[in-house]
Amino acid sequence: MYIEEFYFNNWILIESFFLLAILILCYMIFSKTIKVYVFSSYKPIKYLSLSVILYGLGFFFRFFRLFVENTSYLTNTIQPLYILFAFSEQFLTSLAGFYILYALIRRKITKEENHIIINTIAILFFFLLSLASIITKNRLINFIPLITIFISAVSITYKNKIKNKNNNISSLFFVVVLLNLIGWIGHTLAWIFLVSNNDYLYAQVFIIMDILTFGMFVIFRYITYKNLKKF
Amino acid sequence: MAKKRERLDVIFDILIHIRNEKSVLPTRLLHLSNLPHNIFKTYIDELLNKQMVNETKDKNKVFYTINEKGYAFIEKYKEFIEFRQNFGL
Numbered sequence: 001m002y003i004e005e006f007y008f009n010n011w012i013l014i015e016s017f018f019l020l021a022i023l024i025l026c027y028m029i030f031s032k033t034i035k036v037y038v039f040s041s042y043k044p045i046k047y048l049s050l051s052v053i054l055y056g057l058g059f060f061f062r063f064f065r066l067f068v069e070n071t072s073y074l075t076n077t078i079q080p081l082y083i084l085f086a087f088s089e090q091f092l093t094s095l096a097g098f099y100i101l102y103a104l105i106r107r108k109i110t111k112e113e114n115h116i117i118i119n120t121i122a123i124l125f126f127f128l129l130s131l132a133s134i135i136t137k138n139r140l141i142n143f144i145p146l147i148t149i150f151i152s153a154v155s156i157t158y159k160n161k162i163k164n165k166n167n168n169i170s171s172l173f174f175v176v177v178l179l180n181l182i183g184w185i186g187h188t189l190a191w192i193f194l195v196s197n198n199d200y201l202y203a204q205v206f207i208i209m210d211i212l213t214f215g216m217f218v219i220f221r222y223i224t225y226k227n228l229k230k231f
Numbered sequence: 232m233a234k235k236r237e238r239l240d241v242i243f244d245i246l247i248h249i250r251n252e253k254s255v256l257p258t259r260l261l262h263l264s265n266l267p268h269n270i271f272k273t274y275i276d277e278l279l280n281k282q283m284v285n286e287t288k289d290k291n292k293v294f295y296t297i298n299e300k301g302y303a304f305i306e307k308y309k310e311f312i313e314f315r316q317n318f319g320l
Binding site for chain 1: 311314315316320
């Protein structure tokens, strides 16, 4: 059986399982990191926690967006809901991606006022970007800034991995960020295949990206729990 | 007033000194912690209130000792520092 057929015949089961797994993993990571933030009030950890919870919410809306998309007879009747789901998914996952980078660079920005400005600009920027992406039906508007963000995040975590030689957790966190970058490149490819009516390649890349995202969160959860046994 | 993270560093230092000395006089701890007296008093009061440190009296002298909660704080603080370094935060 073609992977495309298998996915389209069982998509609701696959996506439900995927959503449940991602929500559980996000909650587990968040519940640990937020305890460290409560203990320390260290802001970069707050943004790391926020990023995880925004990812979880983004995937929650993704499920409903896919539900409307794959039950096409509903698309016309509940168009406003579809727009809301698609917009929420794009906005929340974009902001989550940004907050990972922000958590990595935050300590280098010393002035508190600058953080307020950066946060406001980022929220506005990704809000408008997601809106533009929905209006123009061009998801590249969202994907390209995210790929740029993750290229920066990969280079920062790579430097940290080199600095902390022989440290398993630093290496695995680098892998988490790298998988995020691959994930966004994969989603870009999947979208290109979708708009060029190449359903077979779209389904293949889409499923691979689901597996990769799941793997990314499993590693993220593993390193968080390994490092934070006392919390 | 110091920020919370800096405050954590000070609390950690005080607890480490008490742990290393096992039982310590306030004047000795003040000297070791290298803090002005009024600030030191605020911290030690906080540690006593949060029950991380015990105050005992022996021959009219006050001694501080670390307890389970204090040890737990030290362990958590070490993990927090490690987490920051490992994740590059």
